[in-house]
Amino acid sequence: MICQLVSAIGSGPAGRGHRLGRLGLRALPVALLAVSLLPGCRTKDQPEGPAQAVDTAAVTPLGSPVTVAMPNYFGSPARPGDQKVYPRVVDLGRHLFFEKALSQDRSISCASCHDPNMGFSDGRSRSLGVNGSIGSRNAMSLINLAWNSHYFWDGRAGTLQQQALMPIAHPDEMNLSIAEAVARIKGLPKYDTLMTRAYGDNKVTASRLADALAQFERTLVSSNSRYDKYLRNEGSLTPQEIRGMTLFFTHPDAGSRLRGGNCGDCHLNGTTGGKLVGFEGFANNGTQADLNSPAADKGLELFTRNPADRGKFRIPNLRNIELTAPYMHDGRFGTLEEVLDHYNHADLFSRPNVDTLIKVGTNRLPFEQQSLGLTAQEKADIIAFLKTLTDQEFATNPNFREPAR
Amino acid sequence: MIKHKTLLCALALATMALRCGPDKDPVTSDPVVRIPISFMVGNQRLVPGRKYAAVASDSFQVQHMALYISNVKLVDRYSGWFWAQPDSYHYLNPMQGDTVITLNNPPTQSFGFLEFSIGVDSVANSRIDYVGKGELSLNQGMAWDWNTGYKFILMEGGRKPADSTRFTAMAIHMGGNTTYRTVRLPLTNLTTTRGRTHTISLNADLRKLFDGPRTIRMSQVNAILHGGENFADNAASIFTVVQ
Numbered sequence: 001m002i003c004q005l006v007s008a009i010g011s012g013p014a015g016r017g018h019r020l021g022r023l024g025l026r027a028l029p030v031a032l033l034a035v036s037l038l039p040g041c042r043t044k045d046q047p048e049g050p051a052q053a054v055d056t057a058a059v060t061p062l063g064s065p066v067t068v069a070m071p072n073y074f075g076s077p078a079r080p081g082d083q084k085v086y087p088r089v090v091d092l093g094r095h096l097f098f099e100k101a102l103s104q105d106r107s108i109s110c111a112s113c114h115d116p117n118m119g120f121s122d123g124r125s126r127s128l129g130v131n132g133s134i135g136s137r138n139a140m141s142l143i144n145l146a147w148n149s150h151y152f153w154d155g156r157a158g159t160l161q162q163q164a165l166m167p168i169a170h171p172d173e174m175n176l177s178i179a180e181a182v183a184r185i186k187g188l189p190k191y192d193t194l195m196t197r198a199y200g201d202n203k204v205t206a207s208r209l210a211d212a213l214a215q216f217e218r219t220l221v222s223s224n225s226r227y228d229k230y231l232r233n234e235g236s237l238t239p240q241e242i243r244g245m246t247l248f249f250t251h252p253d254a255g256s257r258l259r260g261g262n263c264g265d266c267h268l269n270g271t272t273g274g275k276l277v278g279f280e281g282f283a284n285n286g287t288q289a290d291l292n293s294p295a296a297d298k299g300l301e302l303f304t305r306n307p308a309d310r311g312k313f314r315i316p317n318l319r320n321i322e323l324t325a326p327y328m329h330d331g332r333f334g335t336l337e338e339v340l341d342h343y344n345h346a347d348l349f350s351r352p353n354v355d356t357l358i359k360v361g362t363n364r365l366p367f368e369q370q371s372l373g374l375t376a377q378e379k380a381d382i383i384a385f386l387k388t389l390t391d392q393e394f395a396t397n398p399n400f401r402e403p404a405r
Numbered sequence: 406m407i408k409h410k411t412l413l414c415a416l417a418l419a420t421m422a423l424r425c426g427p428d429k430d431p432v433t434s435d436p437v438v439r440i441p442i443s444f445m446v447g448n449q450r451l452v453p454g455r456k457y458a459a460v461a462s463d464s465f466q467v468q469h470m471a472l473y474i475s476n477v478k479l480v481d482r483y484s485g486w487f488w489a490q491p492d493s494y495h496y497l498n499p500m501q502g503d504t505v506i507t508l509n510n511p512p513t514q515s516f517g518f519l520e521f522s523i524g525v526d527s528v529a530n531s532r533i534d535y536v537g538k539g540e541l542s543l544n545q546g547m548a549w550d551w552n553t554g555y556k557f558i559l560m561e562g563g564r565k566p567a568d569s570t571r572f573t574a575m576a577i578h579m580g581g582n583t584t585y586r587t588v589r590l591p592l593t594n595l596t597t598t599r600g601r602t603h604t605i606s607l608n609a610d611l612r613k614l615f616d617g618p619r620t621i622r623m624s625q626v627n628a629i630l631h632g633g634e635n636f637a638d639n640a641a642s643i644f645t646v647v648q
Contacts, residue, residue, distance in 0.1 A: 076542055359574035
């Protein structure tokens with residue numbers, strides 16, 4: 001909430017009035033932004049949060065904003081202001097995204113785990129940090145991030161700005177305090193120019209780093225897959241892909257013999273992601289058979305402290321899913337075939353705290369105590385549809401790759 | 406500088422004070438009609454996870470609830486003439502506190518009835534170009550695809566039939582053009598006036614979804630999906646005006 005307010009204040013008309021005179025007014029909302037960068041909860045494997053450095057430089061971008069193109073059937077982003085980005089800030093953010101100096105041993109950048117060649121994931125079950133440490137979760141794809149209400153598998157960040165600095169400080173990831181990150185960027189001459197072009201002066205602050213990374217990430221919109229072109233009547237799908245699409249968006253009704261894959265109630269039509277209201281975009285899809293053992297990942301409950309949220313994770317969108325294996329919060333499934341087998345599993349309906357919509361989604365009578373019941377052909381059809389979500393334009397876009405030094 | 410600002414402020418305040426109350430000043434604001442809806446089960450408030458009685462000893466509980474109200478109209482008591490709210494699609498989600506419909510700038514006159522529909526009309530229910538509009542946005546999770554349209558009422562949680570000892574999953578996704586229902590409620594006293602916000606408070610008694618004109622037992626409800634005309638008939642009966 002505070003970040004939204006600050007962004008609204010901070011993104012007012014640039015360059016008007018005396019910038020020095022407005023610094024005093026800007027200090028309060030910027031200080032609030034610094035405070036709001038604290039993570040929502042602390043557990044043993046949570047980061048300590050960005051350092052409380054005094055953050056007095058303005059986060060007022062220069063130049064004119066542009067609107068990131070998005071199809072109408074995506075609906076509004078979670079925060080409507082996210083449609084607007086400032087090109088010079090995006091450029092700064094792109095450099096930071098690929099900046100290995102932001103890790104303790106200078107070996108990894110954001111792009112190491114969020115690699116544009118792999119749909120902004122890293123092809124690993126769980127990500128590798130500095131010093132060879134292995135994290136607990138799978139690197140999420142960064143595609144279409146504006147259509148998420150919260151960030152991380154467990155929803156502990158409410159805005160992209162909040163999220164952006166957390167991996168830098170996390171001991172299992174980049175393991176660099178934010179104060180040190182700021183100091184290192186200050187010491188790199190190219191950021192003098194980039195920062196001044198973006199914000200009007202060369203001061204480096206945590207807020208500016210977060211804002212720039214967030215704006216770059218907001219440009220990562222994928223909407224030109226074969227499925228998108230089919231929706232816009234610009235292209236066609238094969239009969240198998242259309243069968244798969246129909247199954248995907250149909251909740252089965254065994255009583256009336258309506259076959260369905262039961263995917264679309266959570267992976268909504270348009271974005272293929274989750275709902276944006278509150279935490280309705282989180283669900284427990286039954287990956288864990290035991291949610292009480294010490295090894296269990298309690299997911300959203302870690303953040304909300306609500307036992308009803310145990311084992312719930314953010315429903316990711318499935319754009320470019322063909323490129324972002326392996327799958328689930330801990331990358332346990334290497335192939336889409338394994339994912340479909342999971343949803344078809346005989347035991348799924350009895351997994352602890354599994355979602356209501358999974359439990360009522362059966363293609364077989366009698367209704368109770370069943371399973372999804374898809375045939376081998378139906379699973380193959382759904383996988384064929386999932387592959388239509390691959391967007392070659394996005395996957396090869398040079399603007400999303402490391403800038404020339 | 407400061408003195409001029411004080412004078413201006415005083416002048417502005419004085420002008421605003423003169424404008425209070427309904428009068429014939431053309432710069433008075435447009436009339437507004439606010440329609441807050443209280444979601445209840447019988448005389449108990451709707452809260453997530455609480456167990457409620459339905460028909461006989463049937464029980465249910467709700468985790469997620471959402472519905473569409475559309476095509477809201479204010480109807481003249483005698484002539485049947487009505488004013489229809491333009492672009493009238495309202496996504497309501499009581500668990501998220503999204504429970505108020507606001508009518509901006511209806512004409513100033515007396516009205517005898519409030520009319521609205523549950524669900525989305527057959528035109529909007531099949532058009533891709535509506536889905537970018539906020540209330541009909543696909544990422545509220547209230548749509549299937551362009552053939553089957555929107556879920557009109559979504560209610561997810563648990564149910565316990567009378568002869569059962571435990572709760573099992575319940576998912577109601579009622580939709581499809583055959584479940585579209587229109588409701589007309591009498592108003593005792595609405596005369597819209599410039600410069601005023603009028604309130605019509607509605608009660609939605611969700612118990613009547615089961616214990617309504619049609620009796621629906623929990624043993625019959627496992628997943629109502631795209632269809633459910635009996636449930637739709639009941640849905641049309643849950644709304645009353647709070648006097």
